[in-house]
Amino acid sequence: MADPRFFTVAGPFTLAQLAQIAEAEVAPGADANRVFDDVGPLQMAGPTHFSFLDNRAYVAAFEASQAGGCVVHPTLAGRAPAGMALLVSNDPYRAYARVATAFYPVPWPAPGMAPTAVVDATAKLGEGCRVDAGAVIGARAEIGRNAHVGANAVIGDGVVLGDDCVVGACASVSHAIIGNRVNLYPGVRIGQDGFGFAMGPRGHLKVPQLGRVIIEDDVEIGANTTIDRGAGPDTVIGAGSKIDNLVQIGHNVRLGRHCVIVAQVGISGSAVLGDVVAVGGQAGVAGHLTIGDGARIAAKTGLAKDVPAGAAYGGIPGRPMQEFLREMFTLARLVKKGRGEKEQE
């Protein structure tokens, strides 16, 4: 169903093949030989398409769907419309991700160097790299195998990139050491000076920013996100972390592994996040804070204190989510009470 101008579909696959790809089970009674030629959302999929149900808000769409097949949680399998071929999985979204990737493998453009790309004579590129028109690669840069450097992207002197990385159109990278399978989206800014000044009423004196940005394997960094290099220590993004668009990460910040940072978050200098920390959209983290493993920071939070591992925080200033919600509830009740008293007067 995806627009063929932009996507090329693989397949078809039988239900049995999809079960294997999805690491899911064929539901009792489903025809394991049924053939699917595409994926699609519940509302748009047809009889030869495979879909998924992950969010309970979409159960009605599931019940009304024309999709020929679907992967669902076992507890919702009973809600399927007649004739739909089911796979069951305890993590149907992850199962769908595998199926969709089978139908639409990540496109990897043919290797080659565009005539208007400018690659310094001292730069080293591994085999299989593709460098698009107008891209610029600086002196002594080292780029692994199969990298794809997008049009008009700029990679500075001495930068190191691992294998299978993508640098999006118009992105810029300097002062950085980057692992394998890292995906920098268009317009990303990596490695510029951190915001370091000795402030004073008659002028702010710039402090040299002498660290780097270290990005570990399997990281994705969203469009127009900015990551400053360290002031002395490095700025570090842990393996597997996913960062959305328009995020700001200050100098010396350390992100653990598998963190999820939603769009427009700001993380101030020298903050340290543990592993698998999730930060909701537009939240802010003050400088020098420590956030424990597995903590969840709600969208819009303004964190000004450390957060223990596993805790959920929200509000401005950030406090335990329970406290924040209780305070909001108390305040709303107080207003209603006040108005009730007024009406009785």
Place this chain on the structure above:
Amino acid sequence: MADPRFFTVAGPFTLAQLAQIAEAEVAPGADANRVFDDVGPLQMAGPTHFSFLDNRAYVAAFEASQAGGCVVHPTLAGRAPAGMALLVSNDPYRAYARVATAFYPVPWPAPGMAPTAVVDATAKLGEGCRVDAGAVIGARAEIGRNAHVGANAVIGDGVVLGDDCVVGACASVSHAIIGNRVNLYPGVRIGQDGFGFAMGPRGHLKVPQLGRVIIEDDVEIGANTTIDRGAGPDTVIGAGSKIDNLVQIGHNVRLGRHCVIVAQVGISGSAVLGDVVAVGGQAGVAGHLTIGDGARIAAKTGLAKDVPAGAAYGGIPGRPMQEFLREMFTLARLVKKGRGEKEQE
């Protein structure tokens, strides 16, 4: 008055001509043959300049202005200084917009292709297009008439652009179908992958993003704003909508017609906004919400629930604006009362 290094003035125009351009009335007693050679703000305009009064905060500036002419609401015409030639209009700002556009028509650079632009042999461009230095246009892209593609902008394979579009310097567009008279400002990012991962503590699995970005006619998109393509459905920006700088729009979002989205707003995935919705600066909209036609969301709001048509919402979490203001008032009064009691002790 505009700097001739950057702007070229047209005209002059008589007051009668300006009345016709502005769709306004010449005020009683004003000389319809008076000639104006430029526009300017109240504080800076001189006797041959034409100005406007729209915001009551500037009535004092109006009374003291040296401007030779001005368009005002009929109720404020009486405050004009002696000798100022007036046009009256029920929408003086709109009237001024028309006058200013007559003096300063949108500049449209001469057609042509810069020698360092890189246009794929399979791309199609309509007549009258201009492609600036370093711009890159991909395979099978289709670009209408009179498009202006700015320096170092990148248009991906298969992208469709209508007539009279502008793509700003250093912008990038992929996986998108774009209407007529669309203006993408410098650094805009359109069509990259949405933030779609099947999350898990041992790693987040990427979900292929198989939709597009559809931008209807007469849309403007501000500098460094990011709009992700759909995950399966499309991301849609309705006709006439105006989006400011540094806005984030997630996958599958649908904006209606004539929406106004102020700077640094974030709209999470699959949210649906009706027509003529206004969202104030730095507000955030959670995923999968529905916002009705004509709703107004205050700056800084953190919306976590649906908003009915025509409603005004504010606060974090977002609630009806009246409730939010009442709660803020109650809280402030409570503090004052508490301090009063303390002082009496």
Place this chain on the structure above:
Amino acid sequence: MADPRFFTVAGPFTLAQLAQIAEAEVAPGADANRVFDDVGPLQMAGPTHFSFLDNRAYVAAFEASQAGGCVVHPTLAGRAPAGMALLVSNDPYRAYARVATAFYPVPWPAPGMAPTAVVDATAKLGEGCRVDAGAVIGARAEIGRNAHVGANAVIGDGVVLGDDCVVGACASVSHAIIGNRVNLYPGVRIGQDGFGFAMGPRGHLKVPQLGRVIIEDDVEIGANTTIDRGAGPDTVIGAGSKIDNLVQIGHNVRLGRHCVIVAQVGISGSAVLGDVVAVGGQAGVAGHLTIGDGARIAAKTGLAKDVPAGAAYGGIPGRPMQEFLREMFTLARLVKKGRGEKEQE
């Protein structure tokens, strides 16, 4: 200690030389002839490295540091480990900034014009300029001495830049008059149209944006920050002001001298900030407000009213910081009290 792939160290310097550079005093008993070959943070510095203590949170790191020398405030000098050579200063961070700049002077690349740079024949460049690959400089632009225009940056027609400016990779500048020693980071957007429309339910009419952006001397503007040109008046950034990444500055805004604007702040159109105003991360300033000299706006504040000189404001909507904190405290106490009563029932 800085990675030699990215940084080149100068020196070495004796303690006496560093005292002079730092405008600090050699502490009693320290060997003025001790030699230092680098700088480094307290936790990483070794016996030949020079460090600094500025933030009381790091006193323990100071006490345990292996650094051979350090600059500290006189009141903390007594906490130094045995054998550390001290400089004392009332502003140790500023002293360190001077020392670090002596070890790592700002790198200034060799003059020259990359073969793929595109400079209009009518543009004027001063001596010592460097223009990197793919950079584009428009007609009648005037660029001072020793400018460094980064790869794929775009400078529009008629733009004026002073001496010793840096324009980062992929930045774009139009409609702007810029002073000396201005540093525009990668991806900065200067001079595009402000967000000016005469709004209406059947469509928003664009208002021509006829002003410029004026940037005075010694300003830094962070990565992917956007500064719109004025609508009629100019947008002005005062001398010495420092602006972080992803900041939005609307049309007609006037910033005074030495302002500090932290990441992701948004300043709406026609707001006027005095001198030495500090605005914390993700704060927002509504349109047409006036903020007095030396005011401090906390991170995340949503300012909707003017702020007097010297005041500290916070909260949404913004109010004096003391009021905001008292309200948060009162609310938290109220919840605790409510729960206490419940538990007694």
